[in-house]
Amino acid sequence: xxxxxAAEPASTRSRLKSLLQARETGIMLxxxxxxxxxxxxxxxxxxxxxxxxxxxxxxxxxxxxxVGQAMVIITRNVDLSVGSVLGLTAFVTxxxxxxxxxxxxxxxxxxxxxxxxxxxxxxxxxxxYAKAPALVITLGTLYVYRGVMLSWAGSDRINAGDIPxxxxxxxxxxxxxxxxxxxxxxxVLAVAAVCLRDLRGGREFYALGSDPSASVLYGLPVVxxxxxxxxxxxxxxxxxxxxxxxxxxxxxxxxxLGMELEAVGAAVIGGVxxxxxxxxxxxxxxxxxxxxxxxxxxxxxxxxxxxxxxxxGLLIIGAIVLDxxxxxxxxxxxxxxxx
Amino acid sequence: MTSLLHPSEKSSAATERSYADHARPLWQRILITRxxxxxxxxxxxxxxxxxxxxxxxxxxxxxxxxxxxxPILLIALPMTxxxxxxxxxxxxxxxxxxxxVLFGVLYDAGMPITVAALLALLAGLVAGCLNGFxxxxxxxxxxxxxxxxxxLFRGIAVGLLGTTAITDFPDAWTDWASDRIGGGxxxxxxxxxxxxxxxxxxxxxxxxxxxxxxAIGQNETAARFSGVKVVRTKMILFALAGLVSAAAGIYYTLxxxxxxxxxxxxxxxxxxxxxxxxxxxxxxxxxxxxxxIAGVLLIGVIASAxxxxxxxxxxxxxxxxxxxxxxxxxxxxxxxxxxxxxxxxAATTPGD
Numbered sequence: 173x174x175x176x177x178a179a180e181p182a183s184t185r186s187r188l189k190s191l192l193q194a195r196e197t198g199i200m201l202x203x204x205x206x207x208x209x210x211x212x213x214x215x216x217x218x219x220x221x222x223x224x225x226x227x228x229x230x231x232x233x234x235x236x237x238x239v240g241q242a243m244v245i246i247t248r249n250v251d252l253s254v255g256s257v258l259g260l261t262a263f264v265t266x267x268x269x270x271x272x273x274x275x276x277x278x279x280x281x282x283x284x285x286x287x288x289x290x291x292x293x294x295x296x297x298x299x300x301y302a303k304a305p306a307l308v309i310t311l312g313t314l315y316v317y318r319g320v321m322l323s324w325a326g327s328d329r330i331n332a333g334d335i336p337x338x339x340x341x342x343x344x345x346x347x348x349x350x351x352x353x354x355x356x357x358x359x360v361l362a363v364a365a366v367c368l369r370d371l372r373g374g375r376e377f378y379a380l381g382s383d384p385s386a387s388v389l390y391g392l393p394v395v396x397x398x399x400x401x402x403x404x405x406x407x408x409x410x411x412x413x414x415x416x417x418x419x420x421x422x423x424x425x426x427x428x429l430g431m432e433l434e435a436v437g438a439a440v441i442g443g444v445x446x447x448x449x450x451x452x453x454x455x456x457x458x459x460x461x462x463x464x465x466x467x468x469x470x471x472x473x474x475x476x477x478x479x480x481x482x483x484x485g486l487l488i489i490g491a492i493v494l495d496x497x498x499x500x501x502x503x504x505x506x507x508x509x510x511x
Numbered sequence: 512m513t514s515l516l517h518p519s520e521k522s523s524a525a526t527e528r529s530y531a532d533h534a535r536p537l538w539q540r541i542l543i544t545r546x547x548x549x550x551x552x553x554x555x556x557x558x559x560x561x562x563x564x565x566x567x568x569x570x571x572x573x574x575x576x577x578x579x580x581x582p583i584l585l586i587a588l589p590m591t592x593x594x595x596x597x598x599x600x601x602x603x604x605x606x607x608x609x610x611x612v613l614f615g616v617l618y619d620a621g622m623p624i625t626v627a628a629l630l631a632l633l634a635g636l637v638a639g640c641l642n643g644f645x646x647x648x649x650x651x652x653x654x655x656x657x658x659x660x661x662x663l664f665r666g667i668a669v670g671l672l673g674t675t676a677i678t679d680f681p682d683a684w685t686d687w688a689s690d691r692i693g694g695g696x697x698x699x700x701x702x703x704x705x706x707x708x709x710x711x712x713x714x715x716x717x718x719x720x721x722x723x724x725x726a727i728g729q730n731e732t733a734a735r736f737s738g739v740k741v742v743r744t745k746m747i748l749f750a751l752a753g754l755v756s757a758a759a760g761i762y763y764t765l766x767x768x769x770x771x772x773x774x775x776x777x778x779x780x781x782x783x784x785x786x787x788x789x790x791x792x793x794x795x796x797x798x799x800x801x802x803x804i805a806g807v808l809l810i811g812v813i814a815s816a817x818x819x820x821x822x823x824x825x826x827x828x829x830x831x832x833x834x835x836x837x838x839x840x841x842x843x844x845x846x847x848x849x850x851x852x853x854x855x856x857a858a859t860t861p862g863d
Contacts, residue, residue, distance in 0.1 A: 250654075301847075302840035305793045307599075307654070309839065311780055315832030322825030430777070436658055446655040478772070479670040485663025489645065492655045 195443035196455045198494070202487075203462045210469035217472055225346065228354035231464040233258075233412045233419065235357040235457045237431060238438035239364045240408030242456035245439055246368070247401045248381040248448025249306035253295060254409040254435055256317035258428030261288045261413030263321050266330035266423045269339070277339050284414040285407050291317060292406015296399040314432065322425050332421030343418030353415050357457075360408065364453045377401060381448025437484060438463050441491040462487070545790030546802030553809045560816035567819050570696035577698050578689060578766065580811035582607065582759040582775060584704055584804065586782045587789075588711040589752035591803045594786055595715075596727040596745055597795025598646060598653040603756040604778035605664035606638045608771075610760030612668040615677035615770025624684060632757045638664055639753020643746040661779065669772035677770040688765035700762060707755070712800045720744065728795030784835045785810050793839075810834070 207227075211218040218224065237254050244251045265284040268275060291313070298309045332340060345352045368374035376397050380387045387394055416427060442459030444451030466487070467480050475483075535543075561568040586603050593600050610631040617627035638660070645656045690699045715721040723744050726734035735741050764770045789806025791798030813834075814827045 298836060298840055302843040304836075304839040304843065308787055308793050309836060311784060312832040312834075312836035312839075314780070315784070315828045315835070317832075319825045319828030319830075319832060322828065323823065433658060433661065437662065440655050440658065446652050476670070476673065478673045479666060481662045482666025482670055485659050485661070485666050488659035488662060489656065492651050492659065493645075493649060496649060496651055 195495070195498075196452065196458055199442055199455060199458045199462060199491070203458060203465060206462065206465050206469050210465075210472045214472045217469065224349065225351055226468060227465070229351040229419070230468060231461045232351070232353040232357040233415050234431070234434060234438060234460040234464055236360050236408050236412045236415065237435040238442070238456040238460040239357075239361055239453045240405035241432075241435040242439045242442070242444045242451060242453045243364065243368065243377065244306070244401050244405045245436070245444050245446060246377050246381045246448055246451060247398060248384060249299060249398065249401065250310065250436065250446075251292075251295060251306065251402065251405045251409075252310040252432045252436075253291070253313040253317055254405060254412075255428040255431035255433075256314050256321065257288055257291045257406055257409035258413045258416060258431055259423075259425075260291065260317050260321040261285075261410040262416045262423045262427045263325055263330070263413075265414050265417045266334065269336060269417075270330060270334045273336075277336065280339075281414050284417075285410040288410015288413065289403050289407040292403045292409070293399065295406065296402030299402065300395045300398040318429075325425055329425070330423045335417060335421055339418055340421050343415075343421070353419060356411075356415065360411070361453060361457050364404075368453060373397065373400065378449055382450070434463065435460075437488050441487055443491070443495060445495065446492075459491075544799075544802075546799050546805070549789055549802050549805045549809060553805045553812065556809065556812050556816065560812065560819075564816050564820045567816055572815060572819065574691060574696050574698055576811050576815045577701060579815075580807055581698070581700050581704060581766075582763050582778065583782050583785055583811075584807050585707065585759040585762070586752070586756050586778070587786050587803050587807050588708060588800065589748060589755050590782050590786050591789075591791055591798060591800055592711070592715055592724055593653075593745075593748050593752055594783075594791050594793060595724050595795055595798050596748065597731070598745060598748075599657065599783070599793075600642060600653065600749065600752050601657040601779050601783075602638070602642060602660040602664055603752055603782060604775045605661045605668065606635050606753050606756035607760035607763060607778065608668040608774045608776075609638060609664045610635045610757035611764040611770050611774045612671050612772055614761050614764055615680075616671055618680065619677045624681060628761050631761055632754060635753040635755075635757020635760065636750055637753070639750040639756070640746070642753065643749030646749065647742040647745045665772070665776075668774075672770070672772045674772075678768055680765060680768060680770075685765050685768045688762055708800070708804065715800055724748070725796055728792075728797070730796075781810070781831075784831055788834055788838050790838075 207218065216223050218227065237258070241251060241254060261284045264287050265280055268280045268283055295306070295310055295313055298304060298313075299306045302309070342352055347355060368377060376387070376392050379390070379392060380394060380397050384394070413428070417423060438459035439451070439456040440446060440459070441462060442451065442455030442457070444456055463484060466483055467477065470477050470480055470483065566572065586607070590600060590603065613634050614627050614631040617630055618624050622630075642653070642657055642660055645651050645660075646653045688700060691697060692699055692702065715724060723734065723739035726737065726739050727741055727744060731741060760774070763774055767774075785807040786798075786803050787793060787806075788809065789798070789803035791803060810831055813830055817827050817830065818824075
């Protein structure tokens with residue numbers, strides 16, 4: 173009994189220490205600094221009901237995309253097609269609402285996610301079986317999916333009037349002060365975090381990303397894991413498409429355009445190494461929060477929001493430089509311990 | 512950790528190539544390559560389109576085709592060299608926009624247009640050097656670095672001009688960008704392009720520096736131990752990419768008579784698609800400039816033929832994407848078919 177009591181402070185201390193050293197803590201701190209500064213200048217940024225809502229609502233779609241992207245990047249792949257998948261599934265969702273008004277909403281939602289999974293599986297199959305790099309494959313499908321959406325949509329766009337009002341009100345509703353769409357993104361984040369941290373399959377994602385050839389030799393189901401990672405990323409992009417419809421109501425041909433780079437950027441800022449094997453979905457989600465909050469905060473700090481992308485670029489570069497410095501220090505420490 | 516490839520695949524691909532290549536007679540090695548496949552595809556598409564698409568065989572089609580693909584042709588030159596070393600540069604279109612905006616802003620502020628152009632080129636050079644510095648000296652993966660600088664350079668370009676545009680360039684300059692040689696059908700801008708292309712072909716295919724580029728792409732460590740100056744080579748290539756992108760930015764500005772922050776948005780993906788279609792391996796160490804030039808023209812010709820045949824831009828997107836996927840997936844598919852036709856006879860690689 174006494175040993176257990178004595179051991180406890182040590183374990184809390186080490187837990188505190190590992191929390192402080194965690195990559196996610198740094199990015200969280202950056203997020204809080206941005207939030208704090210913007211709020212200090214204009215309290216409405218956080219304390220008005222609109223500000224509070226936007227804090228959670230604006231990043232929710234990017235969080236879902238970044239979680240999927242992080243899963244793919246951890247396996248040492250990348251999915252550049254998510255922006256196009258988002259656009260295409262948003263359009264499918266909209267068409268279903270217009271074409272089959274009687275369909276229950278959850279069927280439409282499932283259809284949207286299902287289309288996303290299917291598109292993700294196409295990416296996964298090409299990457300796994302054609303032995304071609306994900307960067308090239310998903311660059312190709314980025315064009316194809318966007319092209320399919322555009323040629324199907326033509327010039328007609330779907331407006332808020334075509335979407336059932338119950339679905340649109342879900343997009344703006346809140347539960348206990350937290351927007352419903354943000355809750356969806358939290359659920360996605362929690363499930364993905366648990367899967368990657370605790371499940372065997374999730375750990376195998378990391379193994380695959382740190383050393384693909386060792387994973388093959390070790391007998392890990394490499395093809396299966398690759399397929400699952402891409403299907404998950406596609407499915408989450410599909411979910412993001414559905415959320416896009418709920419949030420904005422209108423779907424134009426530009427829906428999700430360029431979102432792939434924002435999703436990769438959020439993951440990279442959040443400490444997911446671009447060559448796989450390390451990082452967490454939580455980090456990617458905080459990265460998404462940081463990106464969108466900076467975007468909203470810049471005008472309050474007196475900087476025109478035209479400069480937003482420049483700040484985002486500096487952040488991405490800063491984040492990877494920081495990762496490199498930390499990794500080098502860790503490496504030197506390990507070398508010193510060995511000698 | 513600079514290559515985009517899993518180490519195992521890279522080594523097996525390299526060994527397969529070096530033995531198989533020399534087992535075949537010389538004429539086969541020269542004629543049956545990825546590059547000649549692209550050239551054949553290009554010729555076939557041109558012939559087919561001339562026969563079936565109305566107005567495609569008019570000279571004006573070629574003039575506008577060349578004018579439209581010039582920025583991609585230009586940037587594809589340094590991009591090819593960078594991808595052969597196993598790196599990538601996603602920031603080229605943003606550098607183009609940055610140069611375009613600086614060119615416009617400086618000229619608008621009353622600077623002589625030549626000085627404005629030179630400063631824009633200088634900015635491109637600096638932008639390329641920043642990429643090169645982060646990749647080589649700091650040792651960061653180029654994919655991540657250039658996603659960052661893609662946002663940074665585009666952000667500065669958009670930040671400087673906002674949503675406004677500068678459009679009042681002297682007629683002599685804007686006319687130059689779309690004039691034809693001797694009043695014929697070939698645009699004047701092809702002259703600097705051809706000069707640049709020859710320079711790059713000589714640099715890549717006929718100099719020790721160029722052999723070093725391939726060596727780095729095959730195996731960076733081995734290249735370093737055989738005396739290739741890896742850091743200097745990559746630094747020069749990223750700097751060249753910045754400089755050429757800036758030149759493309761000035762051309763883009765004059766051609767469309769407008770300096771805007773969102774000029775050439777997304778062009779980086781078109782450039783990379785064309786380079787990969789032209790037979791350059793994303794894993795590095797493989798590819799040739801004639802194939803890349805044919806790849807850029809192939810996408811341009813298909814786009815132009817589809818446009819004349821009344822298809823919209825979305826179909827062009829689909830075709831470009833499918834071509835890109837097919838070009839990287841076809842070797843694996845052919846090997847798979849080969850294995851099915853001759854079961855057990857082909858030697859299996861260990862661990863496959």
